[in-house]
């Protein structure tokens with residue numbers, strides 16, 4: 390009882406997992422990373438829909454979710470309606486935080502940093518039309534930033550020079566004062582991104598969805614049979630990084646397993 394499954398292609402879902410864990414400490418959490426099919430952000434919609442449904446079928450069979458959080462903007466913006474049609478448990482999606490960003494900007498100019506797939510999605514455009522019609526939105530799609538976040542959790546350093554090719558389009562738009570981190574991997578690089586702009590004398594507010602998602606999970610009132618929830622991490626293929634394995638143990642994961650996807 391009290392099982393929240395938090396699913397992403399890679400380690401980005403940990404940013405959502407941490408927020409859920411903080412706000413709902415009694416719930417059991419299962420963090421699922423589809424590392425076998427990582428990355429999602431460069432795949433076609435059809436390929437992704439097929440993969441995501443197969444992963445969620447395996448999750449439904451093996452993890453008995455009370456709630457599933459699709460902790461991936463790339464997956465949520467393509468698959469939420471079809472997942473909700475197939476599965477009976479509540480599904481919480483993570484989509485670009487355009488609305489809060491539009492509320493925070495003072496200049497009316499924001500950047501949207503996401504995967505190449507997410508920036509192209511009709512769902513993303515719909516959020517912009519609905520919540521930011523009077524705001525200038527610079528869209529940047531980067532799968533390199535996803536790789537850098539994965540590398541950081543495997544022990545690599547991410548330097549200013551790594552970020553230049555990705556963030557320099559924002560250098561040319563000095564009025565941008567808010568960046569939407571519309572990929573769950575990107576908050577893992579919040580310090581590096583903040584440092585990049587400080588070094589250029591700019592103060593930029595980073596907005597992501599993690600706390601709002603955790604509040605949504607808390608509002609679902611899932612009952613728990615325990616005072617402190619267990620945390621399990623599940624990968625769709627064997628984890629090949631000791632640094633990441635040790636990082637997961639430090640975060641409080643007491644069980645790390647492999648999930649077969651048919």
Ligand code: DGL
Pocket residue numbers: 397398399401402427428429430431460461462463464504507532535571572573574
């Ligand atoms: N973390 C995922 C997201 O929020 C994408 C990472 C990937 O490209 O696999 O969009």
